[in-house]
Amino acid sequence: MKIEFSSPLSNVENIIDSLKNKEGSLLPILHAIQKEVGYIAPKAIERIATKLKQTPAEIHGVISFYHQFRTTPPGKYQIKICRAEACQARGSRALEAHAKDFLAIDYHQMTSDKKFSLDSVYCLGNCATGPNIRINDELYGRISNQRFDQILSNVDSDLK
Amino acid sequence: MTTKIFIPRESTAISLGAHQVAQAFTHYLSQHDLDIKVIRNGSRGLFWLEPMVEIETAQGRMAYGPVAPADVASIMEDISQNILHEKPQCHALALGLTENIAYLKKQTRLTFARAGITDPVSLDDYLALDGFKGLQKSIALSTQEIVTAVVDSGLRGRGGAAFPTGIKWQTVRDATADKKYIVCNADEGDSGTFADKLVMECDPFMLIEGMIIAGLAVGADQGYIYLRSEYPIADAILQQAIEVAGVAGYLGNDVCGSGKSFNLEVRLGAEAYICGEETALLESLEGKRGMVRFKPPLPALEGLFGKPTIVNNVLSLAAIPFIMSEGSHAYQQYGTNRSRGTLPFQLAGNVKQGGLIELPFGSSLKDLIDDFSGGTASNRPIKAIQVGGPLGAYLPSHKLDILLDYEAFSKASAVLGHGGIVVFDDSVDMLEQARFSMEFCVVESCGKCTPCRIGSTRGVEVIDRIKNDERRAENMILLNDLCDTMIDGSLCAMGGMTPIPVRSAFTDFPQDFFLTTQENHHD
Structure with a gap:
């Protein structure tokens, strides 16, 4: 039977081939796939396992250990709110509540239009100017509730 | 000769709009005939002033901050009318010579000697x-x-x-x-x-x-x-x-x-x-x-x-x-006792002037806060300071005389760690902070050893019972015992040190655990 690969999966093959000879290649491979595709699908896990001569369970074990890796598609904009102490000292607990209320989702969920997914993160290293959020690869400091709403409403034009 | 304007490409500055400020300068310069070039430098680590923009002069760099894109035109006017004619800065955001900013001048920068001065990839x-x-x-x-x-x-x-x-x-x-x-x-x-x-x-x-x-x-x-x-x-x-x-x-x-x-x-x-x-x-x-x-x-x-x-x-x-x-x-030659050299302290949380403060070991935490913080951002009194990250003790305001060196912190059952200092005002609830320490350990434990993996989950539950006044006195004893188990039985610092902030919370802030002083002195 011929297996039809969608284009993301053929990219996955290329990514694995280009990185698999590095020492300790699994994390670089997972990062590269997630950057390219947005998540690491079960089919990709099988491919990685075969090419690295490991079992799918081992690959899944590594993926599930790290908060960043995901096996389902994320929202177009992945919002991460810093929950760590320095942000708490500047009001992040209130921001977390506001964000969940504003988006009407909890952590590890996605809005029904698939535009936003919401996750927590433990420290973005911007501790003197919290509360902080990250949207995709962009970092935003001093996030009041109003600024949060404003950033989200402008996100389409700001994060092209 | 081309004059250089410096705008950081460091992440805190960027999180506060440094890219937009840089774009505004570049746009202004494209519309005006001035021999000025934009350089993207590092940050000096004076974060409340970011994005901080500097211009090269014969006396040294002159700074403006914190700069928003809307300030760019007026800053450029000040530069072309005053600075380029060797006249003093005249602008609401003018900070004078960067080297003379007190926050920087009071430091001993060995490791951070070049930070914010150079283009990081030049x-x-x-x-x-x-x-x-x-x-x-x-x-x-x-x-x-x-x-x-x-x-x-x-x-x-x-x-x-x-x-x-x-x-x-x-x-x-x-x-x-x-x-x-x-x-x-x-x-x-x-x-x-x-x-x-x-x-x-x-x-x-x-x-x-x-x-x-x-x-x-x-x-x-x-x-x-x-x-x-x-x-x-x-x-x-x-x-x-x-x-x-x-x-x-x-x-x-x-x-x-x-x-x-x-x-x-x-x-x-x-x-x-x-x-x-x-x-x-x-x-x-x-x-x-x-x-x-x-x-x-x-x-x-x-x-x-x-x-x-x-x-x-x-x-x-x-x-x-x-x-x-x-x-x-x-x-x-820098430092004190067995803590030699300098430590780049990082002042964060609820302060007006957070940033990077490189000092020789040995000054007191109180002096550092008094000399650099500018007070709390909320203008409320300080209640607790957590030093050394999420596994470090919460120090109450009457214990801030502690000297910043490894041994002094260890003696006080506290942690200097990587030099992070997080200030909380009096609105913080220390029971919630203790609960968070346990919750953080639940989320971040690798799961290899039982005291860390299971102990932290039990810790959250016990603290919740204390919060809800379910057999509070008995649960305080249980929490204390659980801390001993985690300290003695964990493989690494994750489980072994999570009890440090938890214990400091109920020992130094008993009122937040609804305890009278007497109840807190259990065996």
Whole structure:
């Protein structure tokens, strides 16, 4: 039977081939796939396992250990709110509540239009100017509730 | 002559709009006939002033901050009408000469001497300010002479554990193996810390130089920087700097014509706090779950892929170029008791003036807060200060006389760690903070040992019962016992130190646990 690969999966093959000879290649491979595709699908896990001569369970074990890796598609904009102490000292607990209320989702969920997914993160290293959020690869400091709403409403034009 | 304007490309500045400010300057300059060029520099670490813009003058750099895009036109008018005619600055955001800003002037910047002054990926800038001088001197020395210099400097690991760096290097140097590694721990996960990030974003060649010297000292030809993925800007800048250093012959198969090889690669973590623990980090680098290893064997003897490995924090490696270039004594003369040199403290949380404060060990926490913080951002009184990250004690306002050195903190059952200082005002509920410490351990435990994996979950439950007044006195005893179990039975600092902030919360803030002073003194 011929297996039809969608284009993301053929990219996955290329990514694995280009990185698999590095020492300790699994994390670089997972990062590269997630950057390219947005998540690491079960089919990709099988491919990685075969090419690295490991079992799918081992690959899944590594993926599930790290908060960043995901096996389902994320929202177009992945919002991460810093929950760590320095942000708490500047009001992040209130921001977390506001964000969940504003988006009407909890952590590890996605809005029904698939535009936003919401996750927590433990420290973005911007501790003197919290509360902080990250949207995709962009970092935003001093996030009041109003600024949060404003950033989200402008996100389409700001994060092209 | 072209005048330079400096706008940081460092992440805090960017998070507050530095790119937009830079665009506004570039746009203004394209519309006006002025011989001015925009340089993207690092940050001085004065974060309440970011984005801070500086202009070069005959007297030194003059600063403005915090600058928004809307301020750019008026700043440019001040520059063209006053600064370019050697007249004083006249603008609401004018800060005068950067070097004279008190926050900077009161510091002793050895590791951060170049931060914010240079374009972080300009090799010329680095070389002009003593860059690679330590490497050049090291190449002329024997491997033992390099290690001895590090031992003599008194440098101790800046990641938190404070193990003498030179002894670690000696162990790796003396090991016999076909392959050795230098691993830089750049998984700076402690809340309230950002000094590693500032090194990597503002002066990456210094870290690269420190790693090359480590490689020469112990005979390692491969280095890895294990960088947390929460730092994408540091990643981009490091990649650029490694590329530049390679082209210039500082990395590769013939480091500066010495005939020795050293190659360097950045590897990203994936949001796992435990990977800051050195053995979990090595597992992660090997492509595995970041599970903590038993010690012994020490990583210095059996580390990455079972080979002798130096695992050093960014700040430890970043201190090496100064030590090698200026001599062990020059570094060792700073500090107090067994804490030698300087520590880049990081002032964060609820303060008006958060930032990077490099000082010799030995001043008091109170003096640091009084001299630098400018008070709380909320204008409310300070209730607690957590020093040393999420595994550090919460110090109450009457215990701030403590001296900032490793031994003084250890004696007070507190942690100096990586030098992060997080200030809380009186609105903080310390029971909630204790609960958070346990919850953080639930989320971030690698799961290898029971006291950490299960103990933290039980800890959250016990604290919830105390909060809800379910048999409060009995549950306080249980919480205290649980802390003992975690301290005594955990494999690494994650489970073993989580009780530190928890205990400090109920010992020093008993009112938040609804305890009278008497109830708190149980056996």
